[in-house]
Amino acid sequence: MADFLTPQNEDFSKWYNEIVQKADLADYSPVRGCMVIKPYGYTLWERIRDELDRRFKATGHVNAYFPLFIPMSFLEKEAEHVEGFSPELAVVTHGGGEELAEPLVVRPTSETIIGYMYAKWVQSYRDLPLLINQWANVVRWELRTRLFLRTTEFLWQEGHTAHATQAEAFEETLRMLSVYTDFAVNEAAIPVLPGRKSESEKFAGAVTSYTIEAMMKDGKALQSATSHFLGQNFAKAFDIKFLDENNAQQFAWTTSWGLSTRMVGAVVMTHGDDQGLVLPPRLAPVQVVIVPIWRKDEERATVLEAARALRQCLQDVCRVHLDDRDTFSAGWKFNDWEMRGVPLRLELGPRDVANGTVMAARRDQPGREGKTLLSLVDLETTVPVLLATIQQAIYQKALAFRDSHIHDVRSYDELKEVVETGFARAWWAGSREDEARIKEETKATIRCIPLDQPGGSGTCVFTGREASEVAIFGRAY
């Protein structure tokens, strides 16, 4: 049917590039590695942003804004941090026609400038905790870019908190990881594996990094959000000190956590099919589209009138759009809205108007099987129920797919085979060097050491040593 789109099993990568553009999510910009987020894609991002922001506020955080430019010297204050980020910095050397005394870095992340400010703001334990988030753009000079998944400039939120005790900061790190998990599961309908990053995958400057890892439809992993326990590393680098109850100087304990426009790519690659996007109702810019159908002009008038009434009836309970363009046929519109991933389509024709019905077509169930004839009466209650059903259904589908592509492996050979198509779960007690070798030989990395552990101990899949933890291996975006 859809020769408009390369089938996923033919070339998943090509499918992704095509659908992102054809569904009007984004377009390539004249600047290498950068993208233009189009209104439809941006609305999706706004939905993501609003749902996260609500959760941040609910957990006591407030928003603020820190500058785009960071003095170069700031980055250099934390050794691991500068080492990790220097290869991908964009640096401003001139301003107003003059060479700058000190180059300014375009922020790749804001730990340093926020650390600097926190040092000024924190004097006493009474000033803590400091729980600030910012919505911003950041720039990382990537060698290889892909729309949403890795662009030179991207949008994200970065939370930065400072605490009086290690325990409190640690608790915050895990709390925000669970906020991300909750968002991924309940809003994006994406099952994720929350876990700890291995030494070699952790954030530059962190003590411990946590992540939620999702599986895309090609079996590859996408790191969808991260939460870092920074210990006192940045507090020491930027002198974030306070007097405790006993009038003793202490360094603060800090955290940072972020989720980016990459999440849009995660939604696309988790739910999309050969007809196009499949958006979870909770995030979809348009949840319900009404497609009126008519043959003659008299029909057009009555059908459109009924369609407008239908929109009126639904607009308080969902995000509804009436496609009343008369330049396209009904069939064309069906395909068009399917490509855009609208969860529910209501087809309203002369027969329906006469019978007081409407044909509902679920995006997650293509073709006839997804069609049900609904009564126009009570639609304002049946439609939200149907949307919730769809939300659940696509989550369950993604969950079933992921779980059937995760395998417990006992040998390195098995691991090699499994990561070709999904994730391998294995006992692990290896070193950074062991991990590097596995990556070289299999292209797979430790995606995370899941928080959810089986307990007990086993034999490390690579070294054969006794291991107390299992790790998830997979190829990643």
Add this chain to the structure above:
RNA sequence: CGGGGCGUAGCGCAGUUUGGUUAGCGCGCACGGUUUGGGUCCGUGAGGCCGUCGGUUCAAAUCCGACCGCCCCGACCA
């Protein structure tokens, strides 16, 4: 940064090997009609510095050189 592919109308491409009238095709776009319950059909029309610069030639989309850009595969990353 290494390997591969590609730059011709808004999009997708043919033409380039073997230089030669006015550079084509499909989709899209505009207008008219027809159609509309799964991407209607017909007609008319608009739209091009053939990626850029330089060279060879009577003559270059076509041959040569340099540069720029994009996509894919690797090394680095949310």
